[in-house]
Amino acid sequence: MTDYIIEVENLVKKFGDLIAVNDISFKVAHGEIFGFLGPNGAGKTTTINILCTLLRPTSGQATINGFDVVHQQSQVRQSIGLVFQDPSLDERLSGLQNMRFHALVYNVPALVREQRIEEMLRMMQLWDKRHHEVRTYSGGMKRRLELARGLLHRPKVLFLDEPTLGLDPQTRNRIWEYILDLRQREGVTIFLTTHYMDEAQKADRLAVIDYGRLIAMDTPEKLKRMVGKDIISVKTADNDNAAEVIRLRYQTEIRRDGNELIFSVTNGEEFLPKFIRAFDIKIQSISLRRPSLDDVFLKLTGREIRQEDVRSTFKAMVRQYGRRQRR
Amino acid sequence: MNNLRGIYTIWYRDIIRFWRDRMRLVGAITLPLLFLFVFGPGLSTRMGLLGPGIDFAKFIFPGIIGMTVLMSSFMAGVSVVWDREYGFLREVLVAPISRVSVVIGKALGAATVALLQGMIIMLFAPLIGISLSVGTMLALLPLMFLLAISMGSLGVLLATYIRSIEAFQAVMQMLMFPMVFLSGVFFPLEGLPSWMDVLVKLNPATYGIAPIRQVVLGVPPEFSVLGHTMTLWENITVVAVVGTVVILMAMWSFGHQE
Ligand SMILES: Nc1ncnc2c1ncn2[C@@H]1O[C@H](COP(=O)(O)OP(=O)(O)OP(=O)(O)O)[C@@H](O)[C@H]1O
Ligand SMILES: [Mg+2]
Numbered sequence: 001m002t003d004y005i006i007e008v009e010n011l012v013k014k015f016g017d018l019i020a021v022n023d024i025s026f027k028v029a030h031g032e033i034f035g036f037l038g039p040n041g042a043g044k045t046t047t048i049n050i051l052c053t054l055l056r057p058t059s060g061q062a063t064i065n066g067f068d069v070v071h072q073q074s075q076v077r078q079s080i081g082l083v084f085q086d087p088s089l090d091e092r093l094s095g096l097q098n099m100r101f102h103a104l105v106y107n108v109p110a111l112v113r114e115q116r117i118e119e120m121l122r123m124m125q126l127w128d129k130r131h132h133e134v135r136t137y138s139g140g141m142k143r144r145l146e147l148a149r150g151l152l153h154r155p156k157v158l159f160l161d162e163p164t165l166g167l168d169p170q171t172r173n174r175i176w177e178y179i180l181d182l183r184q185r186e187g188v189t190i191f192l193t194t195h196y197m198d199e200a201q202k203a204d205r206l207a208v209i210d211y212g213r214l215i216a217m218d219t220p221e222k223l224k225r226m227v228g229k230d231i232i233s234v235k236t237a238d239n240d241n242a243a244e245v246i247r248l249r250y251q252t253e254i255r256r257d258g259n260e261l262i263f264s265v266t267n268g269e270e271f272l273p274k275f276i277r278a279f280d281i282k283i284q285s286i287s288l289r290r291p292s293l294d295d296v297f298l299k300l301t302g303r304e305i306r307q308e309d310v311r312s313t314f315k316a317m318v319r320q321y322g323r324r325q326r327r
Numbered sequence: 328m329n330n331l332r333g334i335y336t337i338w339y340r341d342i343i344r345f346w347r348d349r350m351r352l353v354g355a356i357t358l359p360l361l362f363l364f365v366f367g368p369g370l371s372t373r374m375g376l377l378g379p380g381i382d383f384a385k386f387i388f389p390g391i392i393g394m395t396v397l398m399s400s401f402m403a404g405v406s407v408v409w410d411r412e413y414g415f416l417r418e419v420l421v422a423p424i425s426r427v428s429v430v431i432g433k434a435l436g437a438a439t440v441a442l443l444q445g446m447i448i449m450l451f452a453p454l455i456g457i458s459l460s461v462g463t464m465l466a467l468l469p470l471m472f473l474l475a476i477s478m479g480s481l482g483v484l485l486a487t488y489i490r491s492i493e494a495f496q497a498v499m500q501m502l503m504f505p506m507v508f509l510s511g512v513f514f515p516l517e518g519l520p521s522w523m524d525v526l527v528k529l530n531p532a533t534y535g536i537a538p539i540r541q542v543v544l545g546v547p548p549e550f551s552v553l554g555h556t557m558t559l560w561e562n563i564t565v566v567a568v569v570g571t572v573v574i575l576m577a578m579w580s581f582g583h584q585e
Contacts, residue, residue: 053421054420074329074424074425077421077423082421087413088415088417090340090344090410093344093347101339101340104336104339105422107329
């Protein structure tokens, strides 16, 4: 057994001319929570699809649990659990039947099968609904069912492609509690992609991916330290003028976000009182914050990831709506 | 062992779905019943006998059994397109069961469902004036099953190439109906225009329908290929060979899809 449960080397996936995954390499240790952070179309899902044997890489190698994803597919599949970005339930079966199907194909021992299914369904608060057809579930309930299913066979590696998209905060928290607990108890390795910064924050290590390339990889703390400085947001009576003054006086780059000016400084606590005292344009509001992963992303790519968040939620809604229309 | 479990699970899901959707069964046998009880008698009175004691309604009865089996197994096989559309196929494809067992499970599921429908049609025999002995009915089962497995596999094979529901509907229109109409379901295979004769004999469904008719009506072989009169077993062999080739192709292409 190697030290790493996931090893990816120079992975490339092309769709025609499009290079969806561009020479990515990384390793994930046993029991680690590893996060993929990146905007829509960055190549996150494509990478997961290769790792879970659904797609063949154009070139490069990847192993999971020591098994090659191209040549030892069935061992790889037995080692992993998945929650896909898009729905993958049989909507015509009940929740319980979906779980039983999964238990059977993953060879969950008959002795523990029913008990484990019940445990998972109760945890996701779906036990009362177990006999209902999945198409009558709400979006959040379907998501929870997929999570319950992905965990059912106690995989070594759990892939979560935006697992909590569209779930309410309480459910998200409960699911995260369970995931963390599972890692503690069973040493499951978790590979996740997310648009939620607070979720990315829970990862042990994050890889930032953009246009198929891995542009940074480190712990969330270290990534944030990379941005380094504290961030000041200020709203003034005359933003145009204020921006000029700040730029000249403090030699710093300024960004506009709505009607706020945003710039970063070292040692913000000491800077703030001095700044307010010396500034002659009327200040309407001012705030100071530590750098977040949003800022990391912005610094690395020059774009904000938060906007993408909204867009992908919308995309998921449109997708589900489209499905419903078709039946 | 793994493979058997996979086959069983895939098959079992299809059976559950079928059972949950019993209303669809009513829909599926409506068309055959219309042919049997409206189309058949309607034309019988005008057409006279097509064989000793065999009027048109009796003549098409075995054809309609075959048509029911053929259509429902084909549809069940192609239903993989729906699984892809609704995402469930991914759950199947990342599961630790081989693609081969998925194809076999699907074909068996399709065959089981089709067999059930064929048997339901079979029960209407007395109303057409045909009496089927238990032996005849038992002999029909393997014939229907063979046809169903072959057509179910053909459905799965096509489903690996069909990526949209629209394409699916086009295939149904362009493939299934010609297959049914050019197979001797509705008319004897003698004295056809020569272009039609060629198509009928290239159509594998022809060789699936003929034995069913022979067994149900107890008539001698009714058609010949290149001057050779096809016996019961020769017909069966053709279907078996075509079926085997198709299922192997389905396994291959299902295993190589992305
Ligand atoms: N089957 C496919 N055929 C052609 N292009 C594809 C295919 N799948 C993905 N792509 C393209 O590859 C790129 C990466 O897509 P991918 O789904 O991996 O992005 P992602 O990072 O998961 O984005 P999102 O946050 O929206 O889920 C996109 O430009 C997408 O259009
Ligand atoms: Mg994605």
